[in-house]
Amino acid sequence: MINMEIPDPFQTFIANKYANAKGYIHDFFTGEWSYKCLTCKEDMSAPSRKIMTKIRLYHTRNECLNGY
Ligand SMILES: [Zn+2]
Secondary structure, eight states, X not given: OOOSOOOOHHHHHHHHHHHTTTTOXXXXXXXXXXXXXXXXXXXXXXXXXXXXXXXXXXXXXXXXXXXX
């Protein structure tokens, strides 16, 4: 049997890349990254993945974990 739905290499690359991106979502059209905090469900966005990580860490440390 021939599988006609061969995964596109680029799609596979993106899927693998995002598998360990901690839930970051990249908006291809705006070039922005977004992330929804799993704890408080707050949406965050950043112009790059690096900045997204900074925002996420700051949020987790200073906003989410407050009071715990
Ligand atoms: Zn949060």
